[in-house]
Amino acid sequence: MNHRGLQVRMALVGTILFAFYLAIATVAYAAFNIPLAIVLIGSFGLVGIQYVLGKKMALWTTGAKDMPEDGQYAQVHRSVERFSEEMGIEKPRLMVASMGVPNAFATGRRGAGVVVVSEELMSILDHDELEGVLAHELAHIENRDVLTMTIGQSIAMMVGIAVHWIVLFTGERSLANYFLGYLAGIVAQMFVMVFVMAISRYREYIADADAAQVIGTGDPLARALEKISRGAQASGNEVDDSVAALCIFGGAERLLSTHPPTEERISRLRSY
Template identity: 40%
Template sequence: MNSFKTAILLAAMTALFMGLGYLIGGASGAMIAFFVAAAMNLFAYWNSDKMVLSMHGATRVDEATAPAYVRLVRQLAENAGLPMPATYIMNQPQPNAFATGRNPEHAAVAVTTGLLEALSPEELAGVLAHELSHIRNRDTLTMTITATIAGAISMLANFAFFFGGSRERGGIVGTIALAILAPMAAGLVQMAISRTREYEADAMGAQISGRPLWLASALEKIDRAAHAVPNGAAEANPATAHMFIINPLHGGARDNLFSTHPATANRIAKLREIAAAEGRAQGRPWG
């Protein structure tokens, strides 16, 4: 199912890309945009994870350089029945994390230095279990490709804004309108694929870690810090915002186009419901 959704997503992104090409250069522009989009789709499938990690300055680590973090990922991956993903750290004070990769065999988890400093080991386990859920559900391919292509569409829209389109197709007014609508369309696609997936990853992450309230507590801390601590790399690449466990953007006019996460309070409430139900089922206080 996720492979089918990825194919639909790529087709939609290609169509939007061709529309921008038509505005800039007519039928020939649309054809050029089609071939460019096809090449980009192929490139994105194989390399989008590397591109996203590079955008955020992620550095690969192992047990020699980050033993506690890497061992925790390995333990949780075993719990989830997953191959060990590559582990990365981003030198970023905002607590946050994301997973990427085209399949579980070629996956990576990346956390910020701020996350490692702000969370307890239990809370960190909750966050990592959530990210491993995205890998297990094969969400990461769609999410990562979306980030890559949406970013490309935004850049093409900016190109259209600066260089204008054909007068027969709306001239500068149409160009400006499409330059605004293209990133908005990309944001809407991201919104459609991300909101329900966050709830699903929260629930599965709670199963992997065994403690729903670990993630609930982590989300509370991360959400509070995300509003206070800027994330420069995310602000420079807003099309990647949907990949993070909490929206890393600060809510400016452009950022709102890429707001893809459900309300954190709602996510915490659902995790508390899961914990309460588990507690009742096991005849113990939940927590």
């Protein structure tokens, strides 16, 4: 599936994020007299490390375990195999986790993707609704937007840390300056995350549309989102912030939410 709008947005946001990243490297080189070679190797190496750790951290945080291919999960594997073949991607690794809320998320990239489904999700959804969720997560892997989100969050975190230390090293060594640096780091990280949000909500709409196209209707996923929303409210729990942006349901909707309003997603799905 070719989504020119999503590709253009990812390219634009990626360029802006790279500019932030380059700014960090420039400050490290100019202000702290760190050799340029070390700055370049360290900065690009850190992005790679952050990507690998981000994927592993998401799986570790949720306690995800490999999903057996037999028994109660056999039908899930067959559905994912069918959808993967239709989308032209390699079947991702399937894992199951007890997340405290009904949810699911995808991480990794094409050829090395992972889809994690919570036990709570499978307990409340009918199979066609679960297929809608699975198709949605596979669409994220196919569209390569998971990689952009993971790297974007990593760069935002790095900018926040850099601003924090810049404030500390350029000001007085005091407790007040430490907290000033901490607050400045948070604001800087939130500012960079605004650009990540520019594609985050859009990519959810695209993945919803792709899921509806693969299944032939948007109704199963719409019903799944209704159940997921009710289940999350009833549990009173939210997924960890480290994986919330990757999940099909992001939890409480707020100004900097990574997900569009659930009601709007359901309305669009039912129009397909």
